[in-house]
Amino acid sequence: MENEEELITRLIATSTKEKAFKELLSLYKERLYWHIRNIVKSHDDADDVLQNTFIKVYKNIHKFKGDSRLFSWMYRIATNESLTNLKQNAKRLKCSSEELQSHAINNLKADVYFEGNAIQLQLQKAIATLPEKQRLVFNMRYFQEVGYREMSEILETSEGALKASYHIATKKIEAYLTKD
Numbered sequence: 001m002e003n004e005e006e007l008i009t010r011l012i013a014t015s016t017k018e019k020a021f022k023e024l025l026s027l028y029k030e031r032l033y034w035h036i037r038n039i040v041k042s043h044d045d046a047d048d049v050l051q052n053t054f055i056k057v058y059k060n061i062h063k064f065k066g067d068s069r070l071f072s073w074m075y076r077i078a079t080n081e082s083l084t085n086l087k088q089n090a091k092r093l094k095c096s097s098e099e100l101q102s103h104a105i106n107n108l109k110a111d112v113y114f115e116g117n118a119i120q121l122q123l124q125k126a127i128a129t130l131p132e133k134q135r136l137v138f139n140m141r142y143f144q145e146v147g148y149r150e151m152s153e154i155l156e157t158s159e160g161a162l163k164a165s166y167h168i169a170t171k172k173i174e175a176y177l178t179k180d
Contacts, residue, residue, distance in 0.1 A: 004070050011061045021058055028071060029054070031144070032078045038139040039082035041104035041124075049085050053078040068153040075146075075154045079136065101128040126176035134169040141166050
């Protein structure tokens with residue numbers, strides 16, 4: 001695979017943008033889909049958010065400053081799009097973000113795209129009880145195995161704060177899963 005600077009150059013150049021974008025899609029769409037899916041829970045919402053993410057990347061690639069890795073920048077866009085989607089859905093349904101998360105978890109059982117068992121469903125319920133930031137950090141670290149340094153770039157938070165959030169999140173999840 002070519003290096004990132006070459007890909008970015010090809011994405012910006014009018015003559016190579018389409019082909020380079022197709023390569024970008026094939027490189028990152030699955031990883032981004034699962035990141036988004038862990039946030040929004042619904043397959044349909046994840047597809048919509050993924051599409052919005054790639055549209056934003058396509059339209060704004062010329063604004064990429066190179067302060068972080070390209071994937072970190074895309075991850076940040078996907079995260080923000082996911083959170084926006086959750087807020088819009090909560091507003092549309094006239095409920096809180098927590099209620100929306102709870103509803104989404106309850107719908108996972110009927111979701112044909114959810115391949116989890118009862119234990120995984122319980123884990124999702126425990127994760128849904130976390131505050132938004134802890135939920136993001138836990139999902140990124142536990143499911144996508146994102147390192148703290150990269151997570152720091154994506155969420156624009158210090159590594160120490162992320163480690164603390166992850167530790168607190170794991171303790172809360174453990175407490176939820178071991179309660180009577």
